[in-house]
Amino acid sequence: MKYAIWIYATATIMLLGSFIMQQKKKVVLFGDSITEAGVTPGGYITRMSAMAAAEKRTADFEFIGAGIGGNKIYDLYLRLEDDVLKHKPDVVVIYIGVNDVWHKRLAGTGTDPDKFEKFYVALIRKLTDQNIKVVLCTPAAIGERTDFSNELDGDLNRYSNIIRNIAKQGNLPLVDLRKSFLDYNLQHNPANKESGVLTSDRVHLNDQGNILVAEAIWSLIKAM
Amino acid sequence: MKYAIWIYATATIMLLGSFIMQQKKKVVLFGDSITEAGVTPGGYITRMSAMAAAEKRTADFEFIGAGIGGNKIYDLYLRLEDDVLKHKPDVVVIYIGVNDVWHKRLAGTGTDPDKFEKFYVALIRKLTDQNIKVVLCTPAAIGERTDFSNELDGDLNRYSNIIRNIAKQGNLPLVDLRKSFLDYNLQHNPANKESGVLTSDRVHLNDQGNILVAEAIWSLIKAM
Amino acid sequence: MKYAIWIYATATIMLLGSFIMQQKKKVVLFGDSITEAGVTPGGYITRMSAMAAAEKRTADFEFIGAGIGGNKIYDLYLRLEDDVLKHKPDVVVIYIGVNDVWHKRLAGTGTDPDKFEKFYVALIRKLTDQNIKVVLCTPAAIGERTDFSNELDGDLNRYSNIIRNIAKQGNLPLVDLRKSFLDYNLQHNPANKESGVLTSDRVHLNDQGNILVAEAIWSLIKAM
Amino acid sequence: MKYAIWIYATATIMLLGSFIMQQKKKVVLFGDSITEAGVTPGGYITRMSAMAAAEKRTADFEFIGAGIGGNKIYDLYLRLEDDVLKHKPDVVVIYIGVNDVWHKRLAGTGTDPDKFEKFYVALIRKLTDQNIKVVLCTPAAIGERTDFSNELDGDLNRYSNIIRNIAKQGNLPLVDLRKSFLDYNLQHNPANKESGVLTSDRVHLNDQGNILVAEAIWSLIKAM
Numbered sequence: 001m002k003y004a005i006w007i008y009a010t011a012t013i014m015l016l017g018s019f020i021m022q023q024k025k026k027v028v029l030f031g032d033s034i035t036e037a038g039v040t041p042g043g044y045i046t047r048m049s050a051m052a053a054a055e056k057r058t059a060d061f062e063f064i065g066a067g068i069g070g071n072k073i074y075d076l077y078l079r080l081e082d083d084v085l086k087h088k089p090d091v092v093v094i095y096i097g098v099n100d101v102w103h104k105r106l107a108g109t110g111t112d113p114d115k116f117e118k119f120y121v122a123l124i125r126k127l128t129d130q131n132i133k134v135v136l137c138t139p140a141a142i143g144e145r146t147d148f149s150n151e152l153d154g155d156l157n158r159y160s161n162i163i164r165n166i167a168k169q170g171n172l173p174l175v176d177l178r179k180s181f182l183d184y185n186l187q188h189n190p191a192n193k194e195s196g197v198l199t200s201d202r203v204h205l206n207d208q209g210n211i212l213v214a215e216a217i218w219s220l221i222k223a224m
Numbered sequence: 225m226k227y228a229i230w231i232y233a234t235a236t237i238m239l240l241g242s243f244i245m246q247q248k249k250k251v252v253l254f255g256d257s258i259t260e261a262g263v264t265p266g267g268y269i270t271r272m273s274a275m276a277a278a279e280k281r282t283a284d285f286e287f288i289g290a291g292i293g294g295n296k297i298y299d300l301y302l303r304l305e306d307d308v309l310k311h312k313p314d315v316v317v318i319y320i321g322v323n324d325v326w327h328k329r330l331a332g333t334g335t336d337p338d339k340f341e342k343f344y345v346a347l348i349r350k351l352t353d354q355n356i357k358v359v360l361c362t363p364a365a366i367g368e369r370t371d372f373s374n375e376l377d378g379d380l381n382r383y384s385n386i387i388r389n390i391a392k393q394g395n396l397p398l399v400d401l402r403k404s405f406l407d408y409n410l411q412h413n414p415a416n417k418e419s420g421v422l423t424s425d426r427v428h429l430n431d432q433g434n435i436l437v438a439e440a441i442w443s444l445i446k447a448m
Numbered sequence: 449m450k451y452a453i454w455i456y457a458t459a460t461i462m463l464l465g466s467f468i469m470q471q472k473k474k475v476v477l478f479g480d481s482i483t484e485a486g487v488t489p490g491g492y493i494t495r496m497s498a499m500a501a502a503e504k505r506t507a508d509f510e511f512i513g514a515g516i517g518g519n520k521i522y523d524l525y526l527r528l529e530d531d532v533l534k535h536k537p538d539v540v541v542i543y544i545g546v547n548d549v550w551h552k553r554l555a556g557t558g559t560d561p562d563k564f565e566k567f568y569v570a571l572i573r574k575l576t577d578q579n580i581k582v583v584l585c586t587p588a589a590i591g592e593r594t595d596f597s598n599e600l601d602g603d604l605n606r607y608s609n610i611i612r613n614i615a616k617q618g619n620l621p622l623v624d625l626r627k628s629f630l631d632y633n634l635q636h637n638p639a640n641k642e643s644g645v646l647t648s649d650r651v652h653l654n655d656q657g658n659i660l661v662a663e664a665i666w667s668l669i670k671a672m
Numbered sequence: 673m674k675y676a677i678w679i680y681a682t683a684t685i686m687l688l689g690s691f692i693m694q695q696k697k698k699v700v701l702f703g704d705s706i707t708e709a710g711v712t713p714g715g716y717i718t719r720m721s722a723m724a725a726a727e728k729r730t731a732d733f734e735f736i737g738a739g740i741g742g743n744k745i746y747d748l749y750l751r752l753e754d755d756v757l758k759h760k761p762d763v764v765v766i767y768i769g770v771n772d773v774w775h776k777r778l779a780g781t782g783t784d785p786d787k788f789e790k791f792y793v794a795l796i797r798k799l800t801d802q803n804i805k806v807v808l809c810t811p812a813a814i815g816e817r818t819d820f821s822n823e824l825d826g827d828l829n830r831y832s833n834i835i836r837n838i839a840k841q842g843n844l845p846l847v848d849l850r851k852s853f854l855d856y857n858l859q860h861n862p863a864n865k866e867s868g869v870l871t872s873d874r875v876h877l878n879d880q881g882n883i884l885v886a887e888a889i890w891s892l893i894k895a896m
Contacts, residue, residue: 077522107777
């Protein structure tokens with residue numbers, strides 16, 4: 001009788017365990033310096049973990065940061081195996097594009113739009129081939145002026161359109177950070193400031209920026 | 225007696241002549257390849273002459289094209305004496321800025337915004353020092369897409385803002401071609417085409433573009 | 449007896465077969481527009497086949513062109529499986545680098561030197577992992593002036609040094625086209641011409657350039 | 673008799689005075705940040721004054737620095753009146769060109785070679801029109817590697833050639849700093865270092881660089 005109870009208890013624990021393990025989703029955030037900073041205190045990935053905890057979903061999600069400063073789309077493609085696939089993730093959030101545009105001006109080493117699309121699509125294919133779910137993000141901002149006079153706005157919109165189009169064609173979930181940042185700035189940046197609203201330096205996220213990104217990605221992830 | 229009449233008649237003609245000559249305003253259009261093409265058949269300067277004729281104002285205005293392909297603001301400053309002041313103009317229309325932005329991408333030889341402003345202001349001062357009236361134009365377009373995804377839109381807006389600000393500070397007449405082109409495209413370019421609405425190649429004016437520019441400048445000039 | 453003959457015949461055929469299969473080396477030339485043009489009449493790959501024929505080595509080598517215009521090192525990495533590995537080559541000659549430097553100026557989309565090295569090394573590893581022999585080439589020229597005043601000479605030398613260093617570290621055969629072109633020009637370009645000696649347009653090979661490249665690669669390949 | 677002596681004495685003093693005034697040459701050093709730093713302790717202009725003192729030529733020369741950081745050839749043209757002509761100099765040393773090349777990479781705002789030449793020639797004409805003697809300098813370095821792999825070497829050589837050619841055509845004295853720096857580095861930079869030999873940061877002069885430039889310009893100036 002006791003033995004039977006013990007068996008029953010063990011089986012229950014194992015079942016629960018397998019259930020929990022089945023549920024615990026590994027989410028890799030894959031990107032550039034913005035994502036590299038995301039795992040620091042106050043960073044958007046740290047905040048997503050806190051949001052999961054606040055909603056008692058800690059058991060459901062594990063967030064792993066895989067951001068490296070200066071990365072462009074082809075850098076993600078190069079280090080996919082080593083930095084992402086090795087984690088055997090359930091979901092990969094691709095958050096890239098700022099440097100592909102910015103480095104044209106900064107160092108003459110941005111990414112051509114057709115190449116950007118090619119590598120992006122190839123990256124997605126490598127992930128979906130392994131049944132990994134993919135979430136796309138548009139690059140949020142290079143400058144926060146609301147009168148459309150940020151130097152690289154036009155190009156950043158173009159690359160965001162490429163990502164939006166890939167999402168649409170592949171029926172993939174999209175976190176349109178570019179749109180969210182613009183909407184937020186139109187409301188909260190009446191002084192037409194270049195930075196200081198959602199970014200500290202036109203590109204990298206300040207506290208408010210990290211909150212916005214965390215909420216935007218989390219609200220999509222938690223429903224997956 | 226007859227002699228006196230002859231003297232009187234001669235004097236009248238001379239007076240009228242001097243009156244007419246006083247009225248005939250010399251207007252120099254000072255700019256880049258867009259203005260260089262302005263004097264060809266169908267070009268915006270040619271059309272301004274035609275508009276003046278249609279409104280029987282031919283006697284009032286003489287239009288002189290002073291455009292050279294590839295020119296930026298500092299090129300105008302360099303050739304001001306040789307190509308503009310020698311005409312002893314009454315009005316100079318400055319239509320520049322596309323190459324200052326575009327050549328950043330094209331050849332790494334655009335113009336820094338602070339230098340753009342400095343040369344622009346210095347150019348105006350040299351003209352107003354000689355009691356020449358100055359009309360400013362914003363650079364119309366580098367790409368006609370209406371979804372704000374033309375690569376250089378942000379920078380072109382920035383340089384347009386510089387010009388708008390100079391006009392405001394100096395209380396100078398402004399032909400805001402950048403705004404006119406955007407407004408026109410928002411109405412007439414539903415397909416979000418990159419060119420073919422007001423430009424032939426994203427930058428240079430097609431027939432409709434030449435008409436728009438001619439009308440915009442002429443409507444301001446004829447009231448001066 | 450009949451049986452013995454049959455065994456002998458079979459063994460002979462197998463031997464011959466293995467001998468022929470062992471000898472006929474598949475050589476893929478992997479690169480950009482220069483290599484894309486290499487398979488046309490007069491192109492350097494076409495000439496290598498002719499050289500093999502002239503030396504009665506046609507049975508030993510098969511040359512396959514895998515060049516695509518505008519390619520940089522990371523483009524080669526992206527299309528390695530589809531365009532190279534599918535041929536199951538014995539040797540891959542990597543001839544890349546011009547666009548990695550040139551496109552910095554041309555479109556703001558060149559390749560950072562550290563990224564260039566990373567992708568180059570990753571590409572080699574993918575090839576050597578499959579026991580494919582790799583031959584490296586330095587990028588020959590962007591401009592043929594001999595007084596060191598070609599705009600991109602410094603950067604092209606830098607990227608050539610990266611390749612030379614990879615070759616040295618990995619003990620890999622190197623065709624130093626950059627050095628060959630410079631040596632040739634120092635002898636045959638006393639007028640300090642920008643193009644017309646080994647290139648038609650500063651970058652792409654004219655007849656003499658195709659001959660030089662064909663001889664340089666062939667003399668190394670035929671001894672492998 | 674006494675009166676005659678007084679006259680004689682007065683005449684002598686006046687003669688000496690006029691002689692001295694005739695001899696005291698105003699030399700303006702006209703350039704960019706390198707020249708801006710030239711007037712600080714240890715700077716090349718400060719050192720030229722010290723060299724003049726050491727050779728008891730202090731009475732003969734007055735050195736005036738007119739350098740502003742970030743300046744290119746057209747910036748010199750713009751501020752010629754305000755910063756140079758107002759001093760009524762006898763000699764102007766033009767030391768410019770680094771930013772015209774460097775800013776192509778740094779900000780997309782370098783100077784096209786044909787424009788560089790045009791503004792350089794126009795600047796010289798404005799000076800010689802006022803009987804001011806002009807001394808030209810080639811831009812010394814952007815990187816000190818001796819194996820010709822400094823990224824911008826080719827372009828810097830090209831712009832140096834433009835200056836050399838202007839000097840030759842106009843029979844003007846030239847301080848070929850580009851050549852002096854290369855020669856010095858070939859002797860003293862066996863480790864192929866990027867900076868630290870004559871520059872602190874590839875561009876700006878360290879102590880040894882300031883000494884070299886001061887000696888090169890002084891040895892030419894003192895003989896004028």
